[in-house]
Amino acid sequence: MVDGSQVYAIGDLHLPGSMDKAMDMFGPQWEYHFEKIQADWYDRAREQDIILIPGDISWAMDLEDARGDLMAISRLPGSKIIIRGNHDYWWKGIARVRDALPAGMYALQHDALRIGEYLFAGSRGWERPDSESPEPETDKIYQRELIRLEMSLQRARKLDPKKRLIAMCHYPPTDAQGVETPVTSLMAHYQVSDVVYGHLHGYSCCGAFAGILDGVRYHCVSCDCTGFKLHLLPA
Numbered sequence: 001m002v003d004g005s006q007v008y009a010i011g012d013l014h015l016p017g018s019m020d021k022a023m024d025m026f027g028p029q030w031e032y033h034f035e036k037i038q039a040d041w042y043d044r045a046r047e048q049d050i051i052l053i054p055g056d057i058s059w060a061m062d063l064e065d066a067r068g069d070l071m072a073i074s075r076l077p078g079s080k081i082i083i084r085g086n087h088d089y090w091w092k093g094i095a096r097v098r099d100a101l102p103a104g105m106y107a108l109q110h111d112a113l114r115i116g117e118y119l120f121a122g123s124r125g126w127e128r129p130d131s132e133s134p135e136p137e138t139d140k141i142y143q144r145e146l147i148r149l150e151m152s153l154q155r156a157r158k159l160d161p162k163k164r165l166i167a168m169c170h171y172p173p174t175d176a177q178g179v180e181t182p183v184t185s186l187m188a189h190y191q192v193s194d195v196v197y198g199h200l201h202g203y204s205c206c207g208a209f210a211g212i213l214d215g216v217r218y219h220c221v222s223c224d225c226t227g228f229k230l231h232l233l234p235a
Helices: 033-044 063-074 094-100 138-159 182-189 202-207
Strands: 007-009 050-053 079-082 105-107 113-115 118-123 164-169 194-197 211-213 216-220
Touching: 050 118, 063 094, 063 105, 079 113, 094 105, 118 138, 138 164, 138 182, 182 216
Parallel strands: 007 050, 050 079, 079 105, 118 164, 164 194, 194 216
Antiparallel strands: 113 118, 211 216
């Protein structure tokens, strides 16, 4: 890895897989959305940079149908690190996913990655049990995701206790006011510098927490929240 790497993030690409799923059904801003993303990506990112993609990568239902989307991402500059989102139904088994990834793409699940001067960790997360309309299984899944997140953060700190650690979640780790949650407590405990997350779209972007909580910076990077542009993390 060349010195001077920058870290960008963009989530919720929602590429079509093998389906004819036009994203402009969610609003005119989504028309040709991947073309917009690619134009910005080529304009700003370099091969030595790192791009984080916190889930909802493809609408594909199985891995074979997701391969084209993964290849399209792989052709863009930089190293890419991905985690699973709630709509990544094609992600069935981390070993199979890693075997299918093109060169320069990495998938995190229960583990961590070191690239140059950075450590990367993350987990999908889940809807908070105290949300307005939790499903019956919400608390069980949320607790399981907390265990997975801590496993990843622990692995990162075993790789290096002092390097800068950047974490990814798919689900928002806190609410619009930035209240402390079990997820944010873990991020602070393991001295994470920045957390990127997605999942939110449309008007929800306005209520996404972006700021510092317990010394950790939080960034909402769903692609429509960033204007279909890469979000640059501070140096």
